Amino acid sequence: MDTRNSSWRPRRDQSDPSRLVAYDVLRAVHEDGAYANLILPQLLRKARLSGRDAAFATNLAYGTLRLQGRWDAIISRCTQGRELSDIDPELLDILRLGAHQLLELETPPHAALYEMVTLTRNELSQNRGGFVNAVLRRVDEKAGQWEEILHKSAATQAEFLAMWHSHPRWIVEEFERSLEANGRMASDVESILAANNTPPKVALVPRDVTKRQLRRALVSEGLEYAQPALMPNALLLESGDPHQLRMIQSGAAGVQDEGSQLIAALLAEAPLSGSDNLWLDMCAGPGGKTATLASYALERGARIHANEPHEHRLDLVANAVDPFADLVDLRLGTGESIGEEEPNAYDRVLVDAPCSGLGSLRRRPESRWNKHPEDILELTRLQTQLLTSAFKALRPGGILLYSTCTPALAETRGVVQAFLDGNPQASLIDPAPTVAQVALRPVDSHQGMMQLWPDTEQSDAMFIAMVSKMAS
Ligand SMILES: C[S@@+](CC[C@H](N)C(=O)[O-])C[C@H]1O[C@@H](n2cnc3c(N)ncnc32)[C@H](O)[C@@H]1O
Numbered sequence: 001m002d003t004r005n006s007s008w009r010p011r012r013d014q015s016d017p018s019r020l021v022a023y024d025v026l027r028a029v030h031e032d033g034a035y036a037n038l039i040l041p042q043l044l045r046k047a048r049l050s051g052r053d054a055a056f057a058t059n060l061a062y063g064t065l066r067l068q069g070r071w072d073a074i075i076s077r078c079t080q081g082r083e084l085s086d087i088d089p090e091l092l093d094i095l096r097l098g099a100h101q102l103l104e105l106e107t108p109p110h111a112a113l114y115e116m117v118t119l120t121r122n123e124l125s126q127n128r129g130g131f132v133n134a135v136l137r138r139v140d141e142k143a144g145q146w147e148e149i150l151h152k153s154a155a156t157q158a159e160f161l162a163m164w165h166s167h168p169r170w171i172v173e174e175f176e177r178s179l180e181a182n183g184r185m186a187s188d189v190e191s192i193l194a195a196n197n198t199p200p201k202v203a204l205v206p207r208d209v210t211k212r213q214l215r216r217a218l219v220s221e222g223l224e225y226a227q228p229a230l231m232p233n234a235l236l237l238e239s240g241d242p243h244q245l246r247m248i249q250s251g252a253a254g255v256q257d258e259g260s261q262l263i264a265a266l267l268a269e270a271p272l273s274g275s276d277n278l279w280l281d282m283c284a285g286p287g288g289k290t291a292t293l294a295s296y297a298l299e300r301g302a303r304i305h306a307n308e309p310h311e312h313r314l315d316l317v318a319n320a321v322d323p324f325a326d327l328v329d330l331r332l333g334t335g336e337s338i339g340e341e342e343p344n345a346y347d348r349v350l351v352d353a354p355c356s357g358l359g360s361l362r363r364r365p366e367s368r369w370n371k372h373p374e375d376i377l378e379l380t381r382l383q384t385q386l387l388t389s390a391f392k393a394l395r396p397g398g399i400l401l402y403s404t405c406t407p408a409l410a411e412t413r414g415v416v417q418a419f420l421d422g423n424p425q426a427s428l429i430d431p432a433p434t435v436a437q438v439a440l441r442p443v444d445s446h447q448g449m450m451q452l453w454p455d456t457e458q459s460d461a462m463f464i465a466m467v468s469k470m471a472s
Pocket of ligand 1: 289290354
């Protein structure tokens, strides 16, 4: 919906182009359900912004979306009793942008207020500038005190953390439960929430090239890199667009979180006796793990069957595994039927199950606001069916790895424990010894399963359980 008043033309100052782009991103996300990371580059191009202006627009848009919960808690205390739900959504977005500049980017107050009032007058209407000015003045008056104010006003620590670190309350509680069940303290949740508010560095993985070749390509493009936290072959990009590298375009190297790199390495390197020539990737789209697995399969002389039910995602898998096309067979279909169709067929099986994605909130600034607790129950049904089918497809003595990009207990330990209870042929294999061999440092498992976290492993919060099949 275009909320601009078409009959009105600004008689005074122009809106700052970077702030206008950030505003348009927020509007597209909130009004049309757009993904910020897809819409932002289009809007930057349209506004012909680059360099520092583009960086400012990006920071402002992503940062405001990430900290939206904090800004809403603060703004609601500055509206003199007016509920946020009674404020027009486009006006609320301008207030959020203003709060982010005042309290996070440390923009001088006169500049932040002037720019937001100008934006309001130009994009909405002349007379709403006064409201924006009054609310943002009150926000600024208590700059430096808001953390304490919110802390005092919250009934529980979880309520405060949800506001201050800007997460839906139910997600904070999911993380707390998961931390405890994984042998950590519930109070560690604060560092997880803070990590979710810190954009991760882009991790690269060499697949059909060596790490040295990848490093040279980065240097020759003038891209700076840092050393990895978890996987010895990874490189972390400090800044810049990795897709400008020919190696990335061709699939010889890829963009992949270190946790995902670890999962592929774990499945490929877990000790196995007997045959080792046929691997299954049951939920392959868009193909990141398939491609990294393929680099191991190439050394081992193994083939991979990559399954995906959605055609457009299977196309992405085809693209991702292009350098390994000779050893990857693509299969369009649901995972639930593979166990019946191909019992005892595979030496190694990966079930990287569809999940709520609560483990990768740091990647997409708006995603935490679009998740719903009721989705989890439905997902656990599918996850259980996929794990059961995958286990049928595994040969006796083979190894299955079940992973999710969420720490939610129902989708992780809950699914795996219920499966183990109902399948006496399945035995849990602790991933920790193999992780100690393939990763740069050991990662603790708890009761035979492993949960990665963004604060300790600097990876997405991926869950890993490995199961082997005993001969019946
Ligand atoms: C978490 S993603 C997998 C990510 C992928 N392994 C990677 O690293 O790029 C889960 C995938 O499972 C697929 N999926 C959804 N329902 C499925 C089903 N019934 N059987 C198999 N895969 C399914 C989704 O389309 C999605 O591509």
